[in-house]
Amino acid sequence: xxxxxxxxxxxxxxxxxxxxxxxxxxxxxxxxxxxxxxxxxxxxxxxxxxxxxxxxxxxxxxxxxxxxxxxxxxxxxxxxxxxxxxxxxxxxxxxxxxxxxxxxxxxxxxxxxxxxxxxxxxxxxxxxxxxxxxxxxxxxxxxxxxxxxxxxxxxxxxxxxxxxxxxxxxxxxxxxxxxxxxxxxxxxxxxxxxxxxxxxxxxxxxxxxxxxxxxxxxxxxx
Amino acid sequence: xxxxxxxxxxxxxxxxxxxxxxxxxxxxxxxxxxxxxxxxxxxxxxxxxxxxxxxxxxxxxxxxxxxxxxxxxxxxxxxxxxxxxxxxxxxxxxxxxxxxxxxxxxxxxxxxxxxxxxxxxxxxxxxxxxxxxxxxxxxxxxxxxxxxxxxxxxxxxxxxxxxxxxxxxxxxxxxxxxxxxxxxxxxxxxxxxxxxxxxxxxxxxxxxxxxxxxxxxxxxx
Numbered sequence: 001x002x003x004x005x006x007x008x009x010x011x012x013x014x015x016x017x018x019x020x021x022x023x024x025x026x027x028x029x030x031x032x033x034x035x036x037x038x039x040x041x042x043x044x045x046x047x048x049x050x051x052x053x054x055x056x057x058x059x060x061x062x063x064x065x066x067x068x069x070x071x072x073x074x075x076x077x078x079x080x081x082x083x084x085x086x087x088x089x090x091x092x093x094x095x096x097x098x099x100x101x102x103x104x105x106x107x108x109x110x111x112x113x114x115x116x117x118x119x120x121x122x123x124x125x126x127x128x129x130x131x132x133x134x135x136x137x138x139x140x141x142x143x144x145x146x147x148x149x150x151x152x153x154x155x156x157x158x159x160x161x162x163x164x165x166x167x168x169x170x171x172x173x174x175x176x177x178x179x180x181x182x183x184x185x186x187x188x189x190x191x192x193x194x195x196x197x198x199x200x201x202x203x204x205x206x207x208x209x210x211x212x213x214x215x216x217x218x219x220x221x222x
Numbered sequence: 223x224x225x226x227x228x229x230x231x232x233x234x235x236x237x238x239x240x241x242x243x244x245x246x247x248x249x250x251x252x253x254x255x256x257x258x259x260x261x262x263x264x265x266x267x268x269x270x271x272x273x274x275x276x277x278x279x280x281x282x283x284x285x286x287x288x289x290x291x292x293x294x295x296x297x298x299x300x301x302x303x304x305x306x307x308x309x310x311x312x313x314x315x316x317x318x319x320x321x322x323x324x325x326x327x328x329x330x331x332x333x334x335x336x337x338x339x340x341x342x343x344x345x346x347x348x349x350x351x352x353x354x355x356x357x358x359x360x361x362x363x364x365x366x367x368x369x370x371x372x373x374x375x376x377x378x379x380x381x382x383x384x385x386x387x388x389x390x391x392x393x394x395x396x397x398x399x400x401x402x403x404x405x406x407x408x409x410x411x412x413x414x415x416x417x418x419x420x421x422x423x424x425x426x427x428x429x430x431x432x433x434x435x436x437x438x439x440x441x442x443x
Contacts, residue, residue, distance in 0.1 A: 002320065003320075003321050006317065006321050006431065007321060008318040010306075010309075010317045010321075013313075014306060014308060014309070015310070017308040017309070018308050057265055076302075077302055077303070077304055077305060078300055078301070078304040078367075079304040079306070080368070081271075081273065081298060081300055081302075081304070082298060082304045082318065082322070083272065083320070083321070084273070084293065085293045085294070085296055085297075086294075086322055087294050087322050088321075116360025127414060221268075221273040221274075222273070222274055222276065
């Protein structure tokens with residue numbers, strides 16, 4: 001387990017030192033959300049209605065930007081070969097790297113969402129709901145995304161292919177994230193069911209994602 | 223401890239690169255792999271490390287715990303140095319020491335720290351310890367990659383062209399480090415074009431007529 005923590009710490013340190021991935025993701029998020037009211041016009045009621053959906057979709061796209069680098073950097077400099085020789089199984093290597101991606105990208109994006117909500121006239125009572133569902137849903141984005149990142153590892157400009165591969169898998173997260181928000185805004189009972197399913201999706205992807213990603217990484221080493 | 227390879231066959235993209243290869247390497251012994259380009263030196267080393275699955279035959283490390291996997295006995299230094307440009311030299315090495323050491327034999331923080339510095343001194347890169355690895359020259363990066371060998375105890379060293387971009391002095395340093403490892407009962411399998419000047423080493427010449435013939439049922443048939 002100490003290998004897991006060591007690797008996690010290194011990846012977070014690298015994310016801080018190199019910084020580019022998070023900056024790009026946050027910048028992209030800001031731009032996409034800013035374009036919405038410009039494109040749709042200043043209809044405040046309309047913006048309020050679509051705000052949670054726009055924030056969620058833009059978050060998915062922004063998180064995708066940094067996914068191709070998840071294993072690529074370690075593959076390019078030979079670290080991945082050495083990581084595979086540790087006492088840590090490759091599944092936990094993949095899990096550690098996905099967790100680092102969630103901490104360094106998923107959480108900052110989720111925390112930035114309410115700031116961008118101002119641009120979309122997000123209802124005041126929806127703010128905690130947006131942050132809550134995003135924090136609960138974004139682990140699925142990192143852990144499911146790790147499968148796509150591992151599969152497209154040796155593909156040149158694999159970013160687009162990666163998006164095609166993993167975006168369909170984000171549909172359940174998106175649906176239950178949005179439905180939890182809208183249910184809570186209309187009736188208090190509906191929130192819990194959707195939110196629990198959202199967390200279940202995240203937990204399942206935390207288990208399955210690393211296993212599938214490690215299988216793909218083993219194939220790449222052949 | 224003994225590394226024993228029996229009737230090994232490895233295919234790459236439908237071509238049989240290694241065919242019917244058997245050899246043994248015992249403790250305190252170095253095996254130098256030679257052969258022309260494409261003879262299968264890297265393929266053999268990656269198979270020994272467990273990255274490649276043999277088509278046929280077996281690789282076994284006798285005398286290493288039955289319940290432990292072979293990968294945990296191996297140090298692999300390939301063509302790439304596994305260094306991070308934005309981490310300093312000592313940070314890079316410290317990460318590998320903790321990750322590969324597994325924390326089990328980390329007696330004390332001080333002892334581990336001493337070990338890092340000893341490794342850096344052995345390869346004469348201790349003056350560069352606080353410089354980000356991205357600023358190092360190719361030979362210095364190579365020495366940083368090799369210093370990894372000294373920070374975690376692993377009996378089997380698999381070195382793929384370890385002398386690439388090293389100057390004469392650094393090659394001598396590497397030879398000294400390998401000699402010490404052998405003296406402590408270690409095993410070394412190294413692909414190299416340069417004679418390392420080791421006392422107890424054998425040479426295995428790879429390649430020949432088999433390497434370019436397509437395998438049975440291969441993609442080319």
